[in-house]
Amino acid sequence: MIHNFNPGPAALPPAVIARAQAELADYHGTGMSILEMSHRSKEYEAINATAEAHLKALLGLGDDYRVLFMQGGASMQFALIPLNLLPAGGVAEYIVTGSWGEKAYEEAQRLGNTRLLASTAADGYRSLPDAEALTPDPQAAYLHITTNETIQGVQWPAELPELGSAPLVADMSSDFLARPFPAERFALMYAGAQKNLGPAGVTVVVIRQDLIERGRKDLPVIMRYATFAKNNSLYNTPPVFAVYMVNLVLEWIKEQGGLVAMAERNARKAAMVYEAIDSSNGFYAGHAAPEARSLMNVTFRLPSAELEKRFLSEAQAAGMVGLAGHRSVGGIRASLYNAVSPESAATLASFMREFAQRYG
Numbered sequence: 001m002i003h004n005f006n007p008g009p010a011a012l013p014p015a016v017i018a019r020a021q022a023e024l025a026d027y028h029g030t031g032m033s034i035l036e037m038s039h040r041s042k043e044y045e046a047i048n049a050t051a052e053a054h055l056k057a058l059l060g061l062g063d064d065y066r067v068l069f070m071q072g073g074a075s076m077q078f079a080l081i082p083l084n085l086l087p088a089g090g091v092a093e094y095i096v097t098g099s100w101g102e103k104a105y106e107e108a109q110r111l112g113n114t115r116l117l118a119s120t121a122a123d124g125y126r127s128l129p130d131a132e133a134l135t136p137d138p139q140a141a142y143l144h145i146t147t148n149e150t151i152q153g154v155q156w157p158a159e160l161p162e163l164g165s166a167p168l169v170a171d172m173s174s175d176f177l178a179r180p181f182p183a184e185r186f187a188l189m190y191a192g193a194q195k196n197l198g199p200a201g202v203t204v205v206v207i208r209q210d211l212i213e214r215g216r217k218d219l220p221v222i223m224r225y226a227t228f229a230k231n232n233s234l235y236n237t238p239p240v241f242a243v244y245m246v247n248l249v250l251e252w253i254k255e256q257g258g259l260v261a262m263a264e265r266n267a268r269k270a271a272m273v274y275e276a277i278d279s280s281n282g283f284y285a286g287h288a289a290p291e292a293r294s295l296m297n298v299t300f301r302l303p304s305a306e307l308e309k310r311f312l313s314e315a316q317a318a319g320m321v322g323l324a325g326h327r328s329v330g331g332i333r334a335s336l337y338n339a340v341s342p343e344s345a346a347t348l349a350s351f352m353r354e355f356a357q358r359y360g
């Protein structure tokens with residue numbers, strides 16, 4: 001058995017893979033695969049509509065929000081957000097708590113006026129800024145945060161601190177639907193599907209209607225949120241198979257008991273791995289400050305690069321894959337997205353204890 005800790009693309013629920021396999025050759029008696037069908041077919045339109053409805057139900061959002069299925073990854077959103085929502089003469093504020101926030105901020109700087117409201121770069125992106133010390137501009141076009149920094153393993157709490165009154169925009173690529181959160185506090189949230197939601201190829205954007213209407217109108221049609229909203233994400237050919245898979249994952253989340261069940265499962269998994277770090281007498285050094293620790297990406301170092309290499313190869317031999325830290329920071333990273341089973345987390349935690357005993 002393989003324990004899959006890949007950072008994204010990442011583990012999918014086995015039940016979802018099995019269902020996709022069972023439905024692949026003959027989708028609902030049509031005699032063809034969903035891969036071979038028009039995106040204007042009633043079958044695909046049903047998938048598209050159901051996925052939007054499931055997402056809104058899971059987030060507890062009503063008609064004042066739209067769900068858009070887009071392409072280009074979360075990285076495309078780094079550009080589309082300022083292009084659509086940052087008018088000439090306006091300013092967009094960014095809080096940067098890791099590498100992905102940095103990228104989002106850099107892209108916005110190319111496209112308009114920005115202000116770095118806070119950055120934790122100085123401490124190596126280990127912590128969250130002190131929200132009480134921030135002075136967000138209520139006139140800002142929006143304030144952008146990254147709810148979970150995948151590379152550093154730093155996550156904002158589900159109940160965010162007060163962050164002012166400008167529209168809140170969040171990159172939730174690596175913790176979307178991992179726990180209940182007050183979705184109505186956000187004006188726009190986006191996530192590449194390939195971590196918690198499905199395969200690579202589709203990016204989910206949940207956007208409040210007033211932002212759609214406010215969006216700049218002098219952009220190429222394909223780059224406007226309004227185009228996707230008006231056409232139910234069917235302005236051009238969507239990534240049909242990726243959206244189909246997202247819909248299956250959403251159904252799986254609902255069957256498991258929704259976001260409350262995901263939160264319980266994710267907290268349990270993360271606790272096992274952090275416990276292995278904390279009880280190792282310093283053999284494992286967690287990257288994130290304890291109060292900023294991510295439930296999704298557990299990042300840590302070993303005493304030497306040599307031991308990290310050995311850790312990865314022994315883990316691999318024991319069936320645990322995807323544990324190398326991001327190439328920009330090294331070390332170890334265990335990604336524990338929704339679909340990763342508690343058994344996989346338990347296997348990793350016990351391997352960590354045993355490894356520390358042998359080499360500590």
Ligand code: PMP
Pocket residue numbers: 008072073074075076100146148149150151171172173174192
């Ligand atoms: N934001 C976050 C938080 C991420 O983890 C990633 C991907 N690892 C990205 C953005 C970039 O996503 P994509 O590759 O879909 O553009």
